[in-house]
Each structure stands twice: as C-alpha cells, then as structure tokens.
Amino acid sequence: MTLREKLRELAPGIMIVAAIMIIWTFGYNGLWHRLRLDVEGKVTARRDFPQTRYTHGPQTVYTLQRSDGAIHEYTATQVDPSLPRTIPIGAYITKREWDVSYLLNGERVDDFPIVAYVVFLVIGSACIIGAGILLARERLQ
16 A cells, blocks of 8 residues: 555545544634623732643633622633733623623723634634545545
C-alpha cells in the first residue's frame, strides 16, 4: 500500500476528528457559552486571582447586586465567551441569554468576535460534509 493510498484511507477519520475539535472549541466552548451567559447587576466588589496550576489563566470574581437586592457572583476569565475582567466597581452590567453583546452602564458593548467563530464553525461543518463525501465515494467503489 502506497503512502497516497494510506492517506486516502485515513482522510475521513482525520476530517471527522478535526471537525469535532473545531465544533467543540468554537461552537460549544465558545459561542454556546457566551450565548447562555445571563448576568445582571451593579458591581459591588471585585477580586482578581492570578493564574495557578489549576486554572487556565487569571480570573476576576465580581460580586453583583441586582435591582431586587439579590447578590450573586460572576467569574470572568481571559477567554472570549467570558465578560471582560476589567469592569470597574460601581458599573451596572446586563448580559442577557441568547445575546452575544452586553450593556455596561446602559451602553451596548459588542466585543465578541462572532465572525471568527462562525467562520470556524463553517470550516468544522465542511470537514464533516467532506468526510461524508469521502466515505460515500469509498462505498461506491
């Protein structure tokens, strides 16, 4: 078996693995997490934590007080789906579920790189379609 034949045989599996990795990284861990984020309240406290061997980077834990008086915490990281780690104390933040942008003191902030995520998701989908085509061709031969 030549190298070319071996690569032709492995190509669908490689494409499926690549598609899974791309869709997991940019679809689930990226876009899905940002869309599901729902945070609202006035920042009353903020604690910064440096990167440790247990975390993937520095984190900021915000204490938020909603208009009804309820207090909750939100942990921001350095990854895209997270809100920024630089929100000042006293700011009012509103991030609604199913929206990639958020409001900071009533002003819309649209800092999520949605175009890049969609491009990668299209590439992942193309890998799945390409693998399907290669598998179908293989069965027809």
